[in-house]
Every structure is written in C-alpha cells, then in structure tokens.
Amino acid sequence: MKFFKNKNGSIYTSNNLGDIFFEKITGFFAAVVLILVILMAYEMYAGAKPSIEKFGWGFLVSSAWDPVREMFGALPIIYGTIVSSMLALLISVPLSIGVAVFLSEIAPSWLEKPASYLVELLAGIPSVVYGLWGIFVLVPWIRNDVQPFLSQNFGFLPFFQGPPYGFGLLAAVLILSIMILPIIASISRDIIRSVPHDQREAALALGATKWESILIVLKEVKSGILGASMLGLGRAVGETMAVTMVIGNRPLISASLFDPSYTMASAIANEFTEATSDMYISSLIHLALVLFVITIIINALARLLVWSMDRKWKTVR
Amino acid sequence: MEIKIAVKNLNAFYGKNKVLKNVSIDIPQNKVLAIIGPSGCGKSTFLRCLNRMHEVVGGTVQGSIMLDGEDITRKDPVLVRRRLGMIFQKPNPFPTMSIFDNVAAGLKYNGKTDKKETAEIVEKSLKQAALWDEVKDSLEQSGINLSGGQQQRLCIARTLAIQPEVILMDEPASALDPISTTKIEDLIFELKKNYTIVIVTHNMQQASRVSDFTAFLYMGELIEYDATKKIFTSPELKQTEDYVRGRFG
Amino acid sequence: MENGAMKSNLYLYKKKIINLIMLSLSVLAAVISIIPLIFIIYYTVSKGISHLNIDFFIEMPKPVGEPGGGMANAIVGTLIMLGIGGSIGIPVGMSAGIYLSEFGKNKFGNVVRFFADVLSGVPSIVVGVVVYSLVVIPMKQFSALAGGIALGIIMIPTITRTTDEMIKIVPQSLRETALSLGIPKWKTTVSIVLKTAWKGIATGILLALSRAAGETAPLLFTALGNRFWSTSIGQPIASLTVYIYDYAKAPFEDWNNQAWTAALVLIILISILSLLFKIITRSRYNIKQ
Numbered sequence: 022m023k024f025f026k027n028k029n030g031s032i033y034t035s036n037n038l039g040d041i042f043f044e045k046i047t048g049f050f051a052a053v054v055l056i057l058v059i060l061m062a063y064e065m066y067a068g069a070k071p072s073i074e075k076f077g078w079g080f081l082v083s084s085a086w087d088p089v090r091e092m093f094g095a096l097p098i099i100y101g102t103i104v105s106s107m108l109a110l111l112i113s114v115p116l117s118i119g120v121a122v123f124l125s126e127i128a129p130s131w132l133e134k135p136a137s138y139l140v141e142l143l144a145g146i147p148s149v150v151y152g153l154w155g156i157f158v159l160v161p162w163i164r165n166d167v168q169p170f171l172s173q174n175f176g177f178l179p180f181f182q183g184p185p186y187g188f189g190l191l192a193a194v195l196i197l198s199i200m201i202l203p204i205i206a207s208i209s210r211d212i213i214r215s216v217p218h219d220q221r222e223a224a225l226a227l228g229a230t231k232w233e234s235i236l237i238v239l240k241e242v243k244s245g246i247l248g249a250s251m252l253g254l255g256r257a258v259g260e261t262m263a264v265t266m267v268i269g270n271r272p273l274i275s276a277s278l279f280d281p282s283y284t285m286a287s288a289i290a291n292e293f294t295e296a297t298s299d300m301y302i303s304s305l306i307h308l309a310l311v312l313f314v315i316t317i318i319i320n321a322l323a324r325l326l327v328w329s330m331d332r333k334w335k336t337v338r
Numbered sequence: 339m340e341i342k343i344a345v346k347n348l349n350a351f352y353g354k355n356k357v358l359k360n361v362s363i364d365i366p367q368n369k370v371l372a373i374i375g376p377s378g379c380g381k382s383t384f385l386r387c388l389n390r391m392h393e394v395v396g397g398t399v400q401g402s403i404m405l406d407g408e409d410i411t412r413k414d415p416v417l418v419r420r421r422l423g424m425i426f427q428k429p430n431p432f433p434t435m436s437i438f439d440n441v442a443a444g445l446k447y448n449g450k451t452d453k454k455e456t457a458e459i460v461e462k463s464l465k466q467a468a469l470w471d472e473v474k475d476s477l478e479q480s481g482i483n484l485s486g487g488q489q490q491r492l493c494i495a496r497t498l499a500i501q502p503e504v505i506l507m508d509e510p511a512s513a514l515d516p517i518s519t520t521k522i523e524d525l526i527f528e529l530k531k532n533y534t535i536v537i538v539t540h541n542m543q544q545a546s547r548v549s550d551f552t553a554f555l556y557m558g559e560l561i562e563y564d565a566t567k568k569i570f571t572s573p574e575l576k577q578t579e580d581y582v583r584g585r586f587g
Numbered sequence: 588m589e590n591g592a593m594k595s596n597l598y599l600y601k602k603k604i605i606n607l608i609m610l611s612l613s614v615l616a617a618v619i620s621i622i623p624l625i626f627i628i629y630y631t632v633s634k635g636i637s638h639l640n641i642d643f644f645i646e647m648p649k650p651v652g653e654p655g656g657g658m659a660n661a662i663v664g665t666l667i668m669l670g671i672g673g674s675i676g677i678p679v680g681m682s683a684g685i686y687l688s689e690f691g692k693n694k695f696g697n698v699v700r701f702f703a704d705v706l707s708g709v710p711s712i713v714v715g716v717v718v719y720s721l722v723v724i725p726m727k728q729f730s731a732l733a734g735g736i737a738l739g740i741i742m743i744p745t746i747t748r749t750t751d752e753m754i755k756i757v758p759q760s761l762r763e764t765a766l767s768l769g770i771p772k773w774k775t776t777v778s779i780v781l782k783t784a785w786k787g788i789a790t791g792i793l794l795a796l797s798r799a800a801g802e803t804a805p806l807l808f809t810a811l812g813n814r815f816w817s818t819s820i821g822q823p824i825a826s827l828t829v830y831i832y833d834y835a836k837a838p839f840e841d842w843n844n845q846a847w848t849a850a851l852v853l854i855i856l857i858s859i860l861s862l863l864f865k866i867i868t869r870s871r872y873n874i875k876q
Contacts, residue, residue, distance in 0.1 A: 032868065035416060037416050037771045037773075039771050039774070040416075040772045040773050040774045042757075042773070043772065043773035043776070043808045044686075044689075044690050046682065047682045047683070047685045047689070047753065048686050048690065048691065048695075049682075050678070050679050050682035050683045050686065051682070051683040051686040051687060051691065051695075051696070052699070053679055053683065053701045054679070054683050054699055054703050054706065054743060054744070054747060055698060055699050055702045057702075057740065057743070058702045058705055058706050058709075060717075060721075061709070061713070061714075061717045064717050064720050064721055065713075065716065065720075067720075068720050070714075076673035076686055079702060116619060116620055117616075117618070117620075118616075119612060119613045119615070119617065119620075120613075120616050120617045120620050121618020122613045122615055123613045123616065123617040124617070126613075127610060127613060128617075129615065139621070140751060141848055142624070142628075145625050145797055145798075145801070145804070145857055146627060146801070147800075147801025147802070147850075147853060147854075147855065147857075148801065148802075148804070149802060149803040149828045149831045149832050149835075149850075150627070150631060150799070150801070150831065150850045150853065150854065151627065152831075152832070152835065153631075153831055153835045153846055153847065153850050154626070154627050154630055154631070155746075156835050156836075157634075157835075157843065157847075158630055159631070186596065193754060193842075199623045202620055204622070208835070210743055225736055230602050230603065230605070231608070232606040232609040232610060233602070252708075255708050258710070259708075259709070259710025259711070259712070259713070260709065260710070260826075261711065261712040261803070261804035262803045262804055262832060265833060266832070284873070286710055288710045289712050289715075289716060290712055290804055293715075293716070293719075293807065293808045294807065294808050294811070301843035305716075306700065306716055306720070308714050309712070309716040312710060312713055313675070313709060313710075313713050316708050316709060316710055316713075317705050317708065317709070319708070320704065320705060320707075320708030321701075321704075321705070324701075326706050342829075389767060391763060391766065391767055394762070394763055394766055395759075405730075415766075416769055416770075416771045416772075417769070418771040419766060419768065419771075420768075420769030421769075423767065423768070424764075424767035426760060426763070426764060426767075428760065430758075430760050430761060430764050431763065432764070432765075432779060432783075433783060434779075434782045434783055435759075443765070443768065443770070443779075444769060444770065445772045447765075447768075447770040447771075447778055448768075448769060448770065493764075496768065497768065500768055500769055504777055565638035
C-alpha cells in the first residue's frame with residue numbers, strides 16, 4: 022500500500038532530481054524576498070538604535086528638530102506627512118470614483134484602450150518629473166493666482182493665511198493628488214468591473230435610472246474602493262521627490278496651507294547626505310523606520326480590503 | 339491473453355473524498371478497454387490514476403497498479419507517463435508551438451535531440467494518427483489553426499511520438515463533430531494492433547463500436563467488467579443493463 | 588387619482604435630474620483628471636525639446652555659465668544601474684514568482700506573497716536608506732553598485748507578482764498535457780508554461796524596469812551622482828533623475844532648461860523600453876483564448 026504524499030500542497034511530487042533541484046532553487050529565491058524585508062527592518066532598527074535609546078517614544082511627540090543641538094523630535098514632520106497625504110486623498114478619492122464610474126459605466130467602449138493607456142502613462146511619469154513641473158509650473162501658478170485668490174476671498178480662515186510663497190503644503194497636496202489619482206482610479210475601475218453585470222441589469226429592469234444602478238454597484242464595492250484609497254494613501258505617505266521639491270522643507274506645524282512643511286520622506290531625502298553627526302543620521306534612519314512601519318500597516322490593510330473584494334465575487338461567480 | 343495492467347484494490351481520494359472504491363481490473367494487452375458510467379462515477383479519475391496524473395490535481399491513491407508486473411505507484415511518475423500516453427477530452431496542442439514542434443515536444447523535452455531521427459518519428463507519428471496527408475505542407479504553422487478533429491489527431495500523434503505502450507483516452511471525441519468522431523474511432527481500431535488502449539466515454543454506441551472489453555463504474559465502484567459484447571447484450575447485473583439501455587445516468 | 592399621477596411624474600422627473608447631474612459630475616471628474624496630465628506632457632515636451640540636440644547625448648555637463656553641454660555620463664549611468672538592477676531583480680523576482688505559482692499553495696507561499704506586497708509598498712527612499720547602511724557604509728563609498736542594488740530591490744516585488752499572476756492564468760490543461768507526455772515538471776514549467784506566459788511576464792519586467800529608470804530617491808545616497816565620466820561600478824555615478832533633481836533646484840536658468848531636457852529624454856527612454864519589449868515579445872503564434 023502506498024500513499025502519494027502531497028507535501029507542501031504542491032501539485033506534483035516527483036523523485037526526479039531536476040524537479041527537486043528546481044523546487045529548491047526557486048524556493049530559495051522566494052525566501053530571498055522574505056529575508057529581504059526582515060533584513061530591511063533589522064538594518065533600520067540597528068541604525069536607528071542610538072536615536073531610539075536617546076529619544077524613545079518622545080521622538081514621535083516632540084517638535085524639536087534641531088541638528089545643531091542634536092535634539093530630534095519628529096512631530097512636525099509626522100504632522101506634515103499626515104496632513105499632506107490626507108488632504109491629497111480628500112481631493113483624489115471623489116475624483117477617482119468619478120473617473121472609475123466614467124470609465125466602467127459611461128464611457129463608450131472605444132475609449133477604453135486610450136484611457137487605460139493614459140493611466141499607464143500617468144503612472145509611468147517619474148516622480149522627479151512631477152516635481153520639476155511642480156517647481157516651474159504649479160508653484161508659480163499657486164503663488165500668482167491661487168493664493169491671492171484664496172486669501173482675498175477666504176483669508177478669514179486660518180488655512181489660507183500668510184504670505185504667498187507658492188512652495189508649501191498646498192503645492193504638495195495638489196501634486197500628491199495628481200500623482201495618486203491614477204492608482205486609485207484604475208483599481209476602483211477594476212473593482213467596479215468585477216461586479217457581475219446582471220446586478221446592474223436587474224436594477225435597471227426594476228425602473229432604476231442609470232445613476233441609481235451605479236449607486237447599487239458602488240455600495241457593493243465600498244470596501245474595495247476603501248482599499249484602493251488606502252493604497253493611494255500608502256503611495257502618498259511614501260512619495261518623496263515631487264513633495265521634496267515643492268513643500269518648502271521646514272519642520273513647522275501650522276494651520277495654514279500656505280506655509281512650508283515637511284514630510285518624513287522629504288526630510289530623509291533632503292537631509293540624509295548633509296547629516297554630519299551620528300545622532301543626526303540615526304534620527305533620520307529612525308524616521309525611515311517609522312515611515313516603513315506606517316506604510317506596511319497601510320498597505321496590509323489595503324490589500325486585505327481589496328482581497329476581500331476579490332474573494333467575494335469569485336465565490337458569487 | 340496477456341495482461342498489460344493489473345489494477346488491484348485501487349482507492350483514490352480528493353482530500354477526504356473517496357472517489358474510487360476498491361477497484362480491481364485486469365487490462366489485456368493490445369485490446370481496447372472502454373470505461374463507462376454516469377458523470378461523476380470516477381471513470382476519469384480511474385484513467386488518471388493509471389498514469390499518475392491524479393496526483394497532479396492534488397489527489398491521493400491507495401492500492402497497486404502493476405504495469406508488466408511493476409507497481410507504477412512506486413515509480414517515478416515522469417517515467418510512468420512516458421509509457422502511458424494520454425489523450426484529453428479537449429484537443430490541446432501547445433499554443434506557442436508549430437505542428438512539427440508539437441509532435442516533437444515529448445521527444446525534445448525527454449532529451450532526444452537528433453534532428454533527423456526526430457523528423458522521422460514526427461512523420462511516422464503523424465502518419466499513424468492519419469494526419470500526415472493533411473498537414474505535411476504546413477508543418478511550420480501553428481497547431482491552433484487546425485480544425486478540432488485535426489487538433490485531436492495532432493494530440494494523438496504527439497502522444498504516439500514518445501512511443502508509449504498504453505494510450506489512455508479521456509472522452510477523446512466528445513468535443514468533436516460526427517465526422518471527426520468517426521475518424522478518431524477508425525484510428526483507435528488501427529492503433530490497438532500496436533498499443534493497449536483504455537478509453538473513457540459516456541457514449542454507449544462508441545463504447546460498443548470501438549472496445550473489446552467494457553467496465554461499468556458507478557459511484558466509484560466497479561459494478562461489472564466483461565467482454566463488450568456481453569455487457570451490451572446480456573449483462574449479469576440489472577444495474578448494468580439499465581445503464582446501457584439508457585434507463586438512468 | 589390625478590394628483591397621484593402628478594406626484595409620480597414629479598418623482599420621475601426628480602430621478603431623471605439627479606441621474607443627469609451625477610452622470611455629468613462623473614464625466615467632469617474624468618475631464619478634470621486629464622488636465623494635469625496634458626499640462627505635464629505639454630511642458631515637458633515643449634520646454635525639453637528646445638535644448639534637445641545631439642550634444643545632450645554625447646557631451647558632458649558644462650560648468651555654470653557655460654551654455655550647452657549634455658548629460659552623456661548620466662544617460663550611461665542610468666543604463667548601467669538599470670543593468671545592475673535588472674540582473675538582480677529579474678532572476679530573483681522571476682524565480683520567486685515561479686515558486687509561488689507552481690509550489691506556493693502553502694503557508695510559506697502565502698507568507699512570501701504577503702511580504703512581496705509589503706515590499707512593493709515600501710517607499711523607495713526607505714530602500715535607499717537600507718542600501719546605504721548595507722552597501723555604502725561597508726564599502727565606505729557611494730557607488731553605482733549600491734544604486735543598482737537599490738533599483739534591483741525595488742524591481743523584485745513587481746516582477747514576482749506579475750510572474751506569479753501570469754503563470755497562474757496558463758491553463759492547467761497545458762501543464763497536464765506536458766506532464767502526460769512524460770516531460771518532467773521543471774521542463775514543463777520552463778519550456779511550456781513560461782513560454783506561454785512570457786508575454787505577460789515581459790510586460791511586468793518592463794514595468795519594473797521603467798519604474799526603476801524613473802527612481803530618484805533611492806539613488807540620492809547610494810549612487811550619489813557624479814559630474815564626471817565614470818563607468819566603474821565601484822564609484823559614484825550620475826543618473827538622469829538625480830540630475831533633474833539637482834538642476835531643477837539650481838538657481839541657474841541654463842541648468843533649469845537642461846533639467847527639462849533630461850526629463851524629456853527620461854520619458855523617451857521609458858517609452859523606448861516599452862516599445863523594445865513589445866517588439867521582442869511579439870510571439871510567433873497568436874494565442875487564441
């Protein structure tokens with residue numbers, strides 16, 4: 022009597038030497054991916070250790086970012102990261118949903134190819150080119166048109182006060198919104214498409230208008246779109262070059278969108294090569310570790326949401 | 339009559355689901371054995387156990403399958419499969435290969451590289467599969483562009499090229515039109531001179547036309563196994579008679 | 588009776604208006620989203636093209652004040668680092684992807700899949716920091732090698748996941764056929780499954796390469812940059828993206844203009860990459876689904 026063992030859930034077992042070697046060697050590289058992530062976490066922890074030991078959790082809540090006195094508190098930087106990416110999300114998500122609905126429900130089918138090509142193109146433009154455009158086109162426009170307009174009409178609000186530099190939080194928010202829009206829109210579009218077509222037809226047959234049938238679909242895919250937005254958030258939080266080039270790079274907590282600000286990624290990019298003391302470098306690595314942890318959490322949540330969407334429709338089908 | 343494959347107490351599982359229960363069959367050499375039974379009776383699983391394909395989809399097996407006196411459940415599946423070729427329900431030529439490369443695929447990946455010999459075997463196999471005259475001028479074209487019947491004969495040629503001893507056919511004509519089906523059946527008649535053939539079919543007429551022996555499976559159990567003539571004219575069991583007369587299944 | 592009819596008419600009317608408004612809003616959103624793209628492309632092409640000439644590709648950067656010059660060293664530097672990155676990212680990513688799709692239906696496979704996703708979400712600047720402490724500090728030197736390794740790490744998750752996905756959609760029947768011919772599993776995977784999935788995998792590789800070509804952040808403190816000609820992988824090396832960054836921030840108009848040209852060249856390079864792969868991967872036979 023003999024059992025074919027089904028070890029590792031692999032679909033095939035063999036005593037063929039080539040096969041065994043093949044599984045081992047590809048498995049080794051799969052392990053490399055895993056080891057790489059662990060190694061990254063460890064390296065950063067090791068590099069950040071002096072800063073962690075000196076500042077502890079105070080690193081996250083103190084606002085002293087002072088290389089001269091070697092005092093490092095990342096609160097303004099964390100604040101800038103959260104505010105810039107959240108505001109970008111606020112602009113991008115509604116637009117993305119609009120675009121996704123347009124592409125999946127309204128646009129004629131011939132538009133599909135050029136539209137997906139455009140999305141690809143947008144996603145393919147390097148961050149530093151967005152930054153270049155930001156410096157020479159977006160920032161002057163904000164300085165000369167947007168900020169004067171806002172301070173004249175809404176200047177009583179704390180968000181729109183101060184001198185119009187152009188460089189600052191507002192520019193960073195706008196450029197981030199442009200950059201994360203294609204990601205959120207294209208994932209949302211795929212998710213909306215994954216809803217079986219008969220659901221829309223059922224709604225239409227009951228006398229619903231097109232919009233009402235779309236609304237039914239959107240309600241179905243809520244968590245998927247939330248996941249797509251989280252992926253966009255993850256991207257915004259880690260976005261470096263474009264933000265560094267337009268945000269003004271000053272660790273400042275201010276209600277005004279006109280003021281310069283800082284993000285974790287831009288602080289690292291901007292100061293790492295200039296950091297002279299060990300504690301300075303250690304603090305920057307500490308910042309990288311915080312950024313690493315935050316993006317992992319955001320991405321894990323996002324994947325879970327998008328995956329749950331996938332599975333939902335697979336079982337329905 | 340020589341026995342080519344002796345199956346003893348074969349049990350097959352998908353996970354905890356037992357799909358074959360204690361099946362024992364002696365398969366005679368150079369004859370055609372037809373396996374019949376309603377869908378889900380385990381006839382395809384039985385076939386796939388014979389060349390160790392059952393485990394490819396994650397199944398497990400208990401019992402013994404003796405091929406010329408050797409238990410294939412204890413041997414390297416790669417070697418087993420070279421001796422038992424398989425034809426699938428849907429014709430499935432390799433989409434990235436030409437007609438020639440399709441037939442040569444088994445040879446090439448089994449380490450045979452002599453070009454002249456390969457060309458000879460390809461021609462011989464295509465002739466055996468009664469396809470040579472139709473494709474001899476288009477050997478470099480993709481196999482995908484052939485008709486369904488031609489594709490299936492291409493797959494048969496591909497299997498013949500590795501010179502197996504047994505050919506397993508899993509409803510080889512069920513996706514084909516009547517004329518192509520006739521061609522395949524004629525082919526089976528020719529092939530049994532040199533090969534032992536096991537064919538799974540849900541088509542009763544086909545079973546009675548092409549096979550020498552017939553086994554009737556039901557719910558994973560072997561109900562009756564005898565000469566085809568006997569099964570279709572005067573089976574021992576009422577259950578078998580009901581099935582071959584089309585009263586259930 | 589009449590009243591009821593009017594009421595339902597009004598209700599229908601309202602429904603239709605809302606429908607119209609919402610659909611228009613969706614179209615508007617699409618239009619608004621397109622505008623920045625058009626502006627970015629327009630500025631990059633119009634500003635970049637005015638200084639685009641053959642010198643840009645064959646000359647070295649000129650000091651401040653001297654007009655002209657090019658970025659030959661940066662173009663070569665970008666290509667060298669892409670080469671290093673590719674020779675790390677492609678084999679590792681593809682092998683890991685093959686493992687995941689062919690053997691990875693187990694716990695280990697799921698963990699690796701999750702970690703690949705994690706890795707793809709890690710900001711590239713973080714990868715730069717890690718490579719700095721892993722490669723630059725031990726070598727006591729910024730180098731093309733460090734930059735290439737950083738790009739390679741960034742490429743891995745994209746290639747892993749596309750390989751995994753693309754191999755998965757190869758029909759199981761194809762594998763079974765090959766196995767039934769007595770072809771060993773590894774040969775089946777390499778010669779038949781990979782061959783069938785090659786187009787999709789190549790697209791993933793292209794995507795990873797073109798993204799890597801546009802990366803700046805992980806190069807800032809790994810490859811650093813170099814104003815001189817260097818092809819040594821042990822030395823700091825120039826790249827188009829770092830040049831764009833430096834020249835965009837510089838207070839010299841000449842340099843600003845060069846930055847635009849570099850941006851245009853970079854986008855052209857990325858487009859060529861995609862074109863190249865499309866030509867290479869045009870298969871001999873079309874696969875009918």
